[in-house]
Amino acid sequence: MPERGKLSARRGLKGRAGVKHRASSRSVSEEITVLVNTLRELAAIRSTAEDAAARILDSAEGLLAFADKEEAKKAEDAILAIMTACGFHDLVGQRVTKITKSLDQVIARHLSAAGKSGKRGERPADAAKLRLDGPGLPGKSQDQAHIDALFREN
Amino acid sequence: MAVNHSMPVLIVDDYKTMIRIIRNLLKQLGFANVDEAGDGTAALNMMREKDYGLVISDWNMEPMTGYELLREVRADDRLSRTPFIMVTAESKTENVIAAKKAGVNNYIVKPFNAATLKSKIDAIFGE
Numbered sequence: 001m002p003e004r005g006k007l008s009a010r011r012g013l014k015g016r017a018g019v020k021h022r023a024s025s026r027s028v029s030e031e032i033t034v035l036v037n038t039l040r041e042l043a044a045i046r047s048t049a050e051d052a053a054a055r056i057l058d059s060a061e062g063l064l065a066f067a068d069k070e071e072a073k074k075a076e077d078a079i080l081a082i083m084t085a086c087g088f089h090d091l092v093g094q095r096v097t098k099i100t101k102s103l104d105q106v107i108a109r110h111l112s113a114a115g116k117s118g119k120r121g122e123r124p125a126d127a128a129k130l131r132l133d134g135p136g137l138p139g140k141s142q143d144q145a146h147i148d149a150l151f152r153e154n
Numbered sequence: 155m156a157v158n159h160s161m162p163v164l165i166v167d168d169y170k171t172m173i174r175i176i177r178n179l180l181k182q183l184g185f186a187n188v189d190e191a192g193d194g195t196a197a198l199n200m201m202r203e204k205d206y207g208l209v210i211s212d213w214n215m216e217p218m219t220g221y222e223l224l225r226e227v228r229a230d231d232r233l234s235r236t237p238f239i240m241v242t243a244e245s246k247t248e249n250v251i252a253a254k255k256a257g258v259n260n261y262i263v264k265p266f267n268a269a270t271l272k273s274k275i276d277a278i279f280g281e
Contacts, residue, residue, distance in 0.1 A: 053171040061178065076182065080268040083178050087265045089171040094214060094243055130221065130252055132214055135243035135264065142245040144270055147263050150250045 028114050035107050039100055046096045053089035056082065094134040157279035159184040161207025166190070166197040166223065167241075168215045172264075176210055176241070179268050183275065194218025198226050201233055208275070213242035213249070221253060228257040237278045241266065 026034070060082045063075070135141065142150075163185050165176050173190045180188055189204070191197035193215040201209070209227070211220035218226075220240055227233045240253050241262045250261055260274040 050171065054174075057171065057174050057178075064178075064182075077268075080179060080182060083175050084265065084267050086171055086175055090167075090169040091243060091264060093169060130249055131246075132219070132244060132249075133246065134214060136245055142247070142250075142263065144263050144266065147245060147250055147261055150247055151254055151261055154251050154254050 028110055032107055032110050032114075035103050035110070039103055042096045042100055042103075046093050049089045049092045053086040056086050060086075091135045098134050157275070158207060160187055161185075162187045162189060162204060163208045163210065164189050164191060164197060164200060164206045166192075166194065166209065166211035166215070166220060168192050168212065172212065172241075176271070179271050180210075182268065183272055194220060194223030194226070197223055201227065201236070202230075206236060208278070209236055209238045210241055211238065213240055213244045213253075221249075221256065224253065224256050224258055239274055239278070241271075 060079050063079050163180060165173050165180075165188060167173050167176070167190075177188050177190070180186075185208075189200060189206075191200055194211070195218040197209070197211065198218070200206075209223075211223055213220040220242065224238055224240070227236055227238060234257075237259045238257070239260045239262060240258050241264065242249075243264045245263045253261055259278045262270055262274055
C-alpha cells in the first residue's frame with residue numbers, strides 16, 4: 001500500500017504539474033465557467049441522491065406493510081436498517097453543501113479579482129460562534145460512544 | 155416522566171429523507187402522532203401553537219439552526235420543559251457541550267440506527 005501511495009504521489013505530482021500548466025492557459029472567465037459547471041454537477045449529485053433515497057424508502061415502507069407475521073421481527077429489523085442507511089442522502093447533501101460553499105468563495109474571489117462584485121451570499125457577521133463543520137471525515141469525527149461519554153461528563 | 159406513545163412528536167430537519175426515516179422509526183416504536191418542520195423557525199411557530207411531548211431536531215438548518223431553536227425553547231417559560239433530542243452530523247466536542255449546556259436532553263450523531271434512537275428516547279422517559 002505505501003508503495004502504491006508513492007506511485008500515486010509521483011503520478012499526482014506529474015498530474016498536478018500538467019493541470020497547473022493547463023489551468024494557467026485558461027482565462028478567468030473560463031475558470032469561472034468550469035467552477036460553475038462543477039457546482040451544477042454537485043447539484044446533480046444531490047438530486048440523484050435524493051431520488052435514490054426516496055425510492056429506497058418507498059420500497060422499504062412497502063415491505064413493512066407486507067412483513068410476514070412469523071418472521072415479522074427479523075423483517076422489521078432489516079427494513080429499519082435499510083431505512084436508516086438512507087441517511088446517506090442527508091450526509092451527502094451536507095458534504096455537497098460544504099463543497100458548494102467553498103466553490104462559491106473561490107468564484108467570488110475570481111469575480112472580485114476580475115473587478116466584479118465578490119459578495120455571494122456571505123453568512124451574516126453575527127452567525128453563531130460555534131463552527132458548524134457538518135459530517136466529519138471518516139476516522140476523524142467522534143462516534144456515538146464518545147458523544148455519550150461527553151454528555152455524561154458535562 | 156413516563157412515555158406517552160400518543161403524545162405529539164415534532165421532527166425538525168431540512169432533509170425530507172431524514173424526516174421520513176425518523177418518522178418510520180418512531181412509528182415502529184409506537185409513536186404515530188408525528189409532525190414535521192423544515193427549520194427552527196417553522197418548528198418554533200408550531201410549538202407555540204401545539205404542545206409537543208418530544209422534539210427531535212437537526213442542527214444545521216437555515217434560517218434558524220437546531221441549536222438556536224433549542225435556546226429559544228429553553229428561554230420560553232411555556233416550552234422550556236419540552237424534551238429535546240438533537241440528531242446531527244455535528245460531532246465536535248464543543249458542539250456537544252454547548253448543546254448540553256443549552257439544555258438538550260440527548261444528542262445523537264448521524265449516521266445513527268434505530269436502537270440508538272430508541273435508547274435515547276427511553277433514557278428521557280425513564281423506560
